[in-house]
Amino acid sequence: MNGAGCGSCHSAPGVWPEGEVGPSLDSFAQQTLIAGRLPNRADILADYVRNAPKYVPQSGMPAMPLTEEEARDVAAYLYTLGRR
Amino acid sequence: MWPLISTRSAVGDALGGWPPPVLDPAGPYANPLATLSWVLFGGAGLVFLVVLAALWIALFGTAARKEKLGGTRAIWIGGVAFPVVVLSVLLVWGLSMTGSLTAPIRGDEMRVKVTGEMWWWRIAYLGADGGAVLHDANELHIPVGRPVVLELESADVIHNFWVPRLSGKLDMIPGRTNIMRIQADAPGVFGGQCAEYCGGPHALMGFVVVAHHSEDFARLMTARRANIRPPAPAHPDLARGAQLFGSAGCAACHRVAGTGANGAAGPDLSYVGSRQTLGAGILPNNRGTLMGWIGNSQAIKPGNRMPPYSMLSSDDLRALAVYLEAQR
Ligand SMILES: [Cu+2]
Numbered sequence A: 001m002n003g004a005g006c007g008s009c010h011s012a013p014g015v016w017p018e019g020e021v022g023p024s025l026d027s028f029a030q031q032t033l034i035a036g037r038l039p040n041r042a043d044i045l046a047d048y049v050r051n052a053p054k055y056v057p058q059s060g061m062p063a064m065p066l067t068e069e070e071a072r073d074v075a076a077y078l079y080t081l082g083r084r
Numbered sequence B: 001m002w003p004l005i006s007t008r009s010a011v012g013d014a015l016g017g018w019p020p021p022v023l024d025p026a027g028p029y030a031n032p033l034a035t036l037s038w039v040l041f042g043g044a045g046l047v048f049l050v051v052l053a054a055l056w057i058a059l060f061g062t063a064a065r066k067e068k069l070g071g072t073r074a075i076w077i078g079g080v081a082f083p084v085v086v087l088s089v090l091l092v093w094g095l096s097m098t099g100s101l102t103a104p105i106r107g108d109e110m111r112v113k114v115t116g117e118m119w120w121w122r123i124a125y126l127g128a129d130g131g132a133v134l135h136d137a138n139e140l141h142i143p144v145g146r147p148v149v150l151e152l153e154s155a156d157v158i159h160n161f162w163v164p165r166l167s168g169k170l171d172m173i174p175g176r177t178n179i180m181r182i183q184a185d186a187p188g189v190f191g192g193q194c195a196e197y198c199g200g201p202h203a204l205m206g207f208v209v210v211a212h213h214s215e216d217f218a219r220l221m222t223a224r225r226a227n228i229r230p231p232a233p234a235h236p237d238l239a240r241g242a243q244l245f246g247s248a249g250c251a252a253c254h255r256v257a258g259t260g261a262n263g264a265a266g267p268d269l270s271y272v273g274s275r276q277t278l279g280a281g282i283l284p285n286n287r288g289t290l291m292g293w294i295g296n297s298q299a300i301k302p303g304n305r306m307p308p309y310s311m312l313s314s315d316d317l318r319a320l321a322v323y324l325e326a327q328r
Helices: A042-050 A068-078 B010-015 B031-060 B063-069 B072-102 B200-204 B214-225 B238-247 B287-300 B314-325
Strands: B110-117 B120-126 B132-137 B139-143 B148-154 B159-162 B169-172 B178-182 B188-194 B206-212
Touching: A042 A068, B031 B063, B031 B072, B063 B072, B110 B139, B110 B159, B110 B169, B120 B139, B132 B139, B132 B214, B139 B214, B148 B159, B148 B169, B169 B178, B206 B214, B238 B314, B287 B314
Parallel strands: B110 B148, B139 B206
Antiparallel strands: B110 B120, B120 B132, B148 B178, B159 B169, B159 B188, B188 B206
């Protein structure tokens, strides 16, 4: 996430900087929906973080330069955030 | 603390992580510094061993040895003669070694003026008559194998220009022009960093030097001087982005060559789409980081002199990013 610069819009543990354009991802694993719309499933999340406009065309979250594998790793990391 | 330590920022990658690669020189103006450092480390190591040996004798040696160690002769040799000889030799050798760093400018070198600003770098490529022929920011392009003379200035407070793999450090002082040379032996990207505390986001004041093969460099400069741009990929947001750049006030602080945008308070954005980094060497450059920077650069680089744009919609941010990506 540091390599792609997600931190320019989000805060998340271990990610720099702590941008404020998008929501904080600090407890993302507790959410039922991604971006208030999509079921929070690993395959959808991995696709969403690479290409959000495909799901939410007007999204403030642009397509990001991640490979499929990197996106799966990012999704796995996001599911560790705020686990109860 | 210093984000370059803990994260993979673009400039962090170029710097090669932490600590900065000061002992990995990539050009003739950095080589002598690395050699000198190694000799000093080695010499210091040797002296340390000698001191340990003396300590060992003082603690556990025979009475005769202790006697000798405490004698006047030992003090004259170890305490006076040895340091005088070693330090003199080091001084002469060190000066001859680094002499090339202060050799006079020949006058036919390529010249670039780099001005430290709070907290970014203004760059002007100079023509033969000393006038600026091309403006840019936060990224310095040089040809390999040729010395490049840098005229270092400051617009506000004292900054310090430092590219660990290409040179030592040199202060940028308001009202003065300090001259420094750099040269890269092979193509590559070399991270740089402000090395003199200059207020709030000082640690986030980085840049990169990109060294090109001579022909590539000549091509780049010729195209930019003639304002010949690679064709921008058609995108429905492009025109809107260009229009917003004026109506949202960006043009008051930023210049884009060949357009009406001529602001000088912020970095020149004529080639921002081809930059390796954003925010003065701190972020990778892609649509997301562009949108994030424009939307709220204050959360990214607190205290920097660009206002946050929380009144822009996601469509506006995207259009601006698309427009800036096309400025190459
Ligand atoms: Cu500075």
